[in-house]
Amino acid sequence: MPATAGTVGELLREAAAELEAAGVVCAHGTANWRDEAAAIVYHALGLDHAEVAAYARVLTADERQRCAALLARRIAERQPAPYLLGEAWFAGLPFHVDSRVLVPRSPVAELIAARFEPWVPPRARARILEIGTGSGCIAVACALAWPDARIVATDISADALAVARRNVVRHGVEDRVQLIRTDLYAGLAGSFDLIVTNPPYVPEGDLEDMPPEFAWEPRAALVGGADGLVLVRRIVGEARAHLAAGGWLAVEVGGGAAALEQAFPRVPFIWPEFEQGGDGIALVAAGDLPGDN
Ligand SMILES: C[S@@+](CC[C@H](N)C(=O)[O-])C[C@H]1O[C@@H](n2cnc3c(N)ncnc32)[C@H](O)[C@@H]1O
Numbered sequence: 681m682p683a684t685a686g687t688v689g690e691l692l693r694e695a696a697a698e699l700e701a702a703g704v705v706c707a708h709g710t711a712n713w714r715d716e717a718a719a720i721v722y723h724a725l726g727l728d729h730a731e732v733a734a735y736a737r738v739l740t741a742d743e744r745q746r747c748a749a750l751l752a753r754r755i756a757e758r759q760p761a762p763y764l765l766g767e768a769w770f771a772g773l774p775f776h777v778d779s780r781v782l783v784p785r786s787p788v789a790e791l792i793a794a795r796f797e798p799w800v801p802p803r804a805r806a807r808i809l810e811i812g813t814g815s816g817c818i819a820v821a822c823a824l825a826w827p828d829a830r831i832v833a834t835d836i837s838a839d840a841l842a843v844a845r846r847n848v849v850r851h852g853v854e855d856r857v858q859l860i861r862t863d864l865y866a867g868l869a870g871s872f873d874l875i876v877t878n879p880p881y882v883p884e885g886d887l888e889d890m891p892p893e894f895a896w897e898p899r900a901a902l903v904g905g906a907d908g909l910v911l912v913r914r915i916v917g918e919a920r921a922h923l924a925a926g927g928w929l930a931v932e933v934g935g936g937a938a939a940l941e942q943a944f945p946r947v948p949f950i951w952p953e954f955e956q957g958g959d960g961i962a963l964v965a966a967g968d969l970p971g972d973n
Contacts, residue, residue, distance in 0.1 A: 688725070689735035691744070692717050695751050705891035708760035708783040709768055711957070716761060720754060721747050723765045758892040771821035775847045780839040782901040784817040786878045786932055787958025792821045796874065799950060799963050800928045803873050804828060809922065811864055811877040811915060812836075814901060816844030816857070818876060823853040831857045832868065837900060864914055871924040877915055878932040883908035908936050913943055916969065923966035934960040944970065 695717035699706075710716040718729070724747045727734045739747075750764055760783050762768035768777045770784035771792055777783055795802065806829040810819045819833035831853075835841050841859050848857045862868065881904040887894065894902065904911050912933055919929045933940050937951060937960055947969065949962040 686738055687735065688721065688727075688737045688739065691739060691747060692721055692735070695721060695747070698751060698755065702755040704755060704758060705893050707785075707891070708893060709762055709785055716754075717751075719761050720750050720765065723767065724750050759896050760893050763896060768815070768817075770815075770817040771825075773817075773821060773824070773851065775815050775817050775820070776843060776850065777815050778843065779896050780837070780898065781815040781843045782878075782897050784815055786818065786961075787954045787956065788818060788876060788878060788930065788932060788961055789821060790954050790956055790958075791930065791952065791961065792818070792825050792876075795825055796928065796930065796963070799952075800874055801926065803926075805830070806873040807870065807924070808832070809868070809872040809875045810834070811875065812879045812901075812911075813844050813859070814840050814878075816847040816859070818878065819844070819857050819859075820847055820851045820853055822876065823856050824851065829856065832860060832872070833857055834860045834862050834864075834868070836861065836863050837898065840898070840901070864911065865918055865922055868922060871927070872922055873924050873927045874930065875915075875919055875923060875927070876930045879911045879915060880904040881908045881912055881933050881936050907939065909933065909939055909943060912936065912940060916940070916944060916947070916964075917971070919964075920966055920969040920971040923969070925966065927966040929964050929966070929969065930961060931964075932961045936960065937962070946970075 696713040699713040699716055706712055706716045710719055762777045762783045763779050768775050768784045771789040806826055808822050808829050808831045810833040813819050813833035813835050819831050823831050841861055844859055848854050880902050882902045884903050884906050949964050
């Protein structure tokens with residue numbers, strides 16, 4: 681980055697051009713180089729994203745240096761920006777992140793904002809299970825969207841749960857979000873009104889062809905076995921036994937929609953469309969799942 685970037689606006693233009701020229705991939709919370717530059721620069725300067733007037737602000741040499749250092753690392757290391765900044769945004773909320781957890785980006789945020797309506801009926805004191813909580817972003821967002829709900833959030837990774845705990849405390853929901861280390865449903869008691877999960881679903885062989893940014897994320901957060909659906913099949917196959925009557929399962933499978941339909945041909949999955957982009961989240965009512973409850 682040239683040392684002549686005078687204002688925030690000029691710096692943003694130059695930074696976006698540099699990120700583009702370097703071919704960094706924007707897939708961890710931003711969708712283009714301009715937004716990626718803004719995420720880095722605004723965070724480095726401690727600016728609010730609503731502060732459009734900040735574009736005209738003249739940078740100090742120190743501020744310019746701080747932004748330049750972050751941008752240089754983003755390009756050289758190909759580390760996703762949220763890891764460099766120690767923060768990611770999900771459902772309009774800030775979360776601490778580091779390379780122990782997936783960078784939050786699930787379109788499920790949009791369903792949480794609507795409390796899964798019109799599919800999931802409103803219910804007082806709902807019991808929600810999140811499988812594979814990672815940073816805790818989905819569990820925390822659910823706790824804030826349903827102020828009287830109780831949430832059980834699980835992960836197989838003790839490292840991830842340490843990050844989730846930090847975020848649960850940060851958002852003051854530790855009285856309603858219980859974090860449990862377990863393998864999917866193992867040892868879980870009781871039944872739930874909603875099971876929500878963004879499990880690992882990348883086919884094993886696909887990972888090495890993915891951009892270098894993804895290599896910074898925990899392999900166990902991305903890879904779902906040979907065809908990507910090893911954990912998803914278990915989650916869907918066993919969900920009914922853990923759902924209350926009238927309960928629902930929401931499971932993200934990304935590009936695995938057709939494979940999921942093929943694996944469970946008699947299950948009438950619903951595939952919501954998202955205003956803010958993304959797809960690949962299946963909804964299904966307990967009564968339509970295989971097995972008994
Ligand atoms: C795709 S990440 C999702 C993280 C977070 N929920 C989000 O949406 O950003 C999947 C998470 O599932 C966890 N996981 C992988 N295998 C698991 C298993 N067998 N049981 C429970 N959690 C598992 C991983 O450690 C990881 O944190």
